[in-house]
Amino acid sequence: MTVTKTPNGFNLNDAGRRVIVDPVTRIEGHMRCEVNIDEDNIIRNAISSGTMWRGLEVILKGRDPRDAWAFVQRICGVCTGTHALTSVRAVEDALKIKIPENANSIRNLMQLSLQVQDHLVHFYHLHALDWVNPVNALKADPVATSALQQSISPHNPKSSPGYFRDTQNRLKKFVESGQLGPFKNGYWTNPAYLLPPEADLMAVTHYLEALDFHHENPHRFRRQRPASELAGRRRTVCDQYRRRRR
């Protein structure tokens, strides 16, 4: 057994097995996780590291502060708007710019609509497959799934046994084709998947519904006034910055 003291003050015990997960999938970017397990299967040390670096900090140096939002937006394509907003706020803070109430309202609307779609992506398409087992969903009883759905959200119209049976059939045929696509090589027999088949079927159905929601979501803004009308009324950071320079 070797125990090394790290500069951060941790004891690094690499006596037992070393388990590496690289790449960690269903995240934005690239990541490696590594754990050391001792004789009793207890994790004694864990390291995670981002394995990609693009140097946006370096690239931003010496650029026009009005453009910074677009650069930092590319830090992450899943939570883009958040990075942009934070950057705009930082620039405003540095230049002591106060924004009008209208601008703040528009930003909040945009931020909240981003949050809606971001939650969906994160919850279903990125995270769900860690605890939802689509293969197990094939064993579910659609009637019981329907009852489960109705007990959770009684007002959801998509909760009939037939609806879940249709999804289950589509899923069954997808799995039977042998080309599992994104579900290929999953850990479907692992006991860590604890959900009963009914919950799995319900969650897989929602996983597919959420995909449809993404392209429907923007239409919720369609009937509102043209954005240009609103945008014209806000004094943005660009304009104020320009005035300051004059």
Add this chain to the structure above:
Amino acid sequence: MIETFYDVMRRQGITRRSFLKFCSLTAASLGLSPAFAPKIAHAMETKPRIPVLWLHGLECTCCSESFIRSGHPLAKDVILSMLSLDYDDTIMAAAGHNAEAIVDEIVEKYKGNYILAVEGNAPLAEDGMYCIIGGKPFVEQLKYAAESCKAIISWGSCASWGCVQAAKPNPTRATPVHKIPGLADKPIIKVPGCPPIAEVMTAVVAYLLTFEKLPTLDRQGRPQMFYSQRIHDKCYRRPHFDAGQFVEHWDDEAARQGHCLYKMGCKGPTTYNACSTVRWNEGVSFPIQAGHGCIGCSEDGFWDKGGFYQRLTDINDFGIEANADAVGGTAATVVGVGIAAHAGLTALKRAKQPGAEQQ
């Protein structure tokens, strides 16, 4: 045996009627005449699903995010029935060794018959150490997967041109797919944009599956059907440009009236993309419609062409890429000067009419 797209759709409980409707929508989104719908239907009925390896290098996942928002065809149908998206580390269930094993399996099993989709690009500095996947530099994974693929799709501006990580000073020496030394000589389709429009992405996939060939590409390797026109050419604010009505400040009357954003730095006149025709989120809007100029995200090196709020004429090397098919830089520069003169002239005409200015 690999199942065809039609088999899969039928087996998943989709009616023939819906299937045909899907085919005509796809034909429409590809800009083809309705006569092509039966051709697409025939192709989908007889051709097997193609396995796809979707690799991620230096990127931000915005291309994947855009892709899952496609309305015609629906991303759900593309993922479940059209392709076999066997490796895409943003949505795949497997991780670690299990994930990497898929790349080996597909390369072995479908030699020469799978599509390699690349999101992001490879850093070449420090032997590629700025992007590591499964303990190996990304550039190695890319070369390995490219060796036996059928064609490469370069998703987004990263894979096509280099994008933000390749902006000056390009600290990681990020290099777009077609410029990577030693990469297998395969046909490459560039689908630039940061990100590309969702329907453009799925339409390119649908075209590849239907006709088993690359869509017609322009000189720079982009599908002509989506990248042959500038944003400016089909912009709904174009009449204001021609009339010399420009926004001068973000809060002036012209901005409220939705006039042309050229003077606010709009890069529409030099950007080849389908935003002003296809628009975003199933035609809901696009940046100019929301009151902000185009930043030119589908153009090579758009990060280093002067500020996003600087008028195009300020840019020294303006117009080098202005026309993808123009011969040589000189012709392109003339086009650039032409645009500036064009804008100046219309403004002049405008000024001559008393009381014409909005302010």
